[in-house]
Amino acid sequence: xxxxxxxxxxxxxxxxxxxxxxxxxxIVFVLIVYTSFYYHDKQILIGAATETATVGAQQKxxxxxxxxxxxxxxxxxxxxxxxxxxxxxxxxxxxxWVDVDIYARKKKMKLHIRQRAPVVNPEKKIRRKAILEKxxxxxESE
Numbered sequence: 001x002x003x004x005x006x007x008x009x010x011x012x013x014x015x016x017x018x019x020x021x022x023x024x025x026x027i028v029f030v031l032i033v034y035t036s037f038y039y040h041d042k043q044i045l046i047g048a049a050t051e052t053a054t055v056g057a058q059q060k061x062x063x064x065x066x067x068x069x070x071x072x073x074x075x076x077x078x079x080x081x082x083x084x085x086x087x088x089x090x091x092x093x094x095x096x097w098v099d100v101d102i103y104a105r106k107k108k109m110k111l112h113i114r115q116r117a118p119v120v121n122p123e124k125k126i127r128r129k130a131i132l133e134k135x136x137x138x139x140e141s142e
Contacts, residue, residue, distance in 0.1 A: 048076035053117035
């Protein structure tokens, strides 16, 4: 009879320890999943913002073509986000830069992504260089 009572006491101790341990294990698992979802969504938003800024900078070089940058960014994000359901996209185009800002939030978690792309005009610089070289040759020949 004493062996059975001792065996039951040991089983009860393990049950009590697991009652404390299992919620901690569950919370750690949930935190790992939320963290991975956060970084997954962050990388998708960074990629979409970078691609939108680059396309916007290229569109600025050719004024005949126009694409709505905010709509383009929303298409890139699509249904890929896992954690953040609410996103807001703003774009600003200046003479030298294309800025894309993406705000995402879910309850108390917030994420802000900003990407910039320079508007470059290499053909203007190449033409300017050719004109300068001609001017130098003309001044040397005179």
